Amino acid sequence: MDHVGRPAEPDKRILRRELLSARNRLTADVVREAATTLAGHALELPELARARTVAAYVSVEGEPGTLPLLDELHARGVRVLLPALLPDNDLDWGAYTGEGSLARVQHGGRMALFEPAGERLGPDAVTSADVVLLPGVAVDVRGMRLGRGGGSYDRVLARLEKAGAHPALVVLLYDSEVVERLPAEEHDRPVHAVVTPSGVRRFPHA
Numbered sequence: 001m002d003h004v005g006r007p008a009e010p011d012k013r014i015l016r017r018e019l020l021s022a023r024n025r026l027t028a029d030v031v032r033e034a035a036t037t038l039a040g041h042a043l044e045l046p047e048l049a050r051a052r053t054v055a056a057y058v059s060v061e062g063e064p065g066t067l068p069l070l071d072e073l074h075a076r077g078v079r080v081l082l083p084a085l086l087p088d089n090d091l092d093w094g095a096y097t098g099e100g101s102l103a104r105v106q107h108g109g110r111m112a113l114f115e116p117a118g119e120r121l122g123p124d125a126v127t128s129a130d131v132v133l134l135p136g137v138a139v140d141v142r143g144m145r146l147g148r149g150g151g152s153y154d155r156v157l158a159r160l161e162k163a164g165a166h167p168a169l170v171v172l173l174y175d176s177e178v179v180e181r182l183p184a185e186e187h188d189r190p191v192h193a194v195v196t197p198s199g200v201r202r203f204p205h206a
Contacts, residue, residue: 011183016149019137019177023062026174035065037197038172042069045193045200047168051130053079055093055156055167058102058114063135064172064196070096081125084115089152093125094118126156127163134191136171140182143190143203145171157189168192 042048054073059066073080080096085107094116095101103117126132134153138146147153160167169191175198193202 012146012149015146015182016137019146020062022176023137023174026062031062031065034174034197035059035068038064038066038195039069039072041197041199042170042172042195043072045131045168045170045195047192048073048131048170051078051168053081053129054131054133055081055083055126055129056096056133057083057135059135059172060111060113064174066133066172067099069133069172071098074098081121081129082114082116083152084120085113085152086123089150090123090155091126091152092120092123094120123155123159124163127160127165129165129167131168131170132156132160134169134171136173136177136191138177138179138182139171139173139191139194140179142181142184143192143194143205144182144184144188145191146182154187158187161189170195172196 048054056066056070058070070080074096081093082096083091083093086092095118096116101117102114104112105115106112134145134147136145136147170193171191172195175196178194178196178201190203190205193200
């Protein structure tokens with residue numbers, strides 16, 4: 001899937017639409033079973049197993065499920081930070097202390113998100129994370145990630161770079177979402193690893 005030589009943005013939009021359409025066809029049972037498997041594989045990553053603070057997110061709809069992983073991290077005493085979407089698409093952060101600490105928030109005409117209901121810690125809180133779990137719809141063999149297109153995590157990555165923070169960057173995906181090549185732009189940064197139901201794939205040049 002080599003899109004070199006074509007304009008990046010149209011390609012990204014087409015790919016994103018196709019991949020999200022495939023996710024929407026998954027049954028609830030498939031999504032639920034994958035979430036449990038993903039949690040087990042993710043915790044095999046040494047960076048995640050020894051992390052004291054993990055910045056993550058709550059999966060919605062057909063996204064690869066994160067709640068089993070969040071619950072296991074919290075049970076192990078890991079500080080788990082979850083994002084809260086701000087009006088300008090930047091992200092604030094709050095602590096996850098179990099499903100009771102989540103609030104369902106509707107942002108205009110977009111899908112509803114599950115966000116931390118407690119104290120807001122500020123956008124810079126993410127710079128304390130040892131691992132950042134990034135949402136995505138695909139990753140290629142170089143570790144380049146295709147996000148959902150809102151730009152929120154581009155800001156997160158820029159904030160980490162500005163702060164001199166170097167957490168492990170990990171994305172959770174389905175097996176079919178690991179592709180040969182994605183269109184990439186100058187500001188795009190590769191992730192360190194992808195976790196799929198089949199296991200973990202690392203990207204040593206990230």
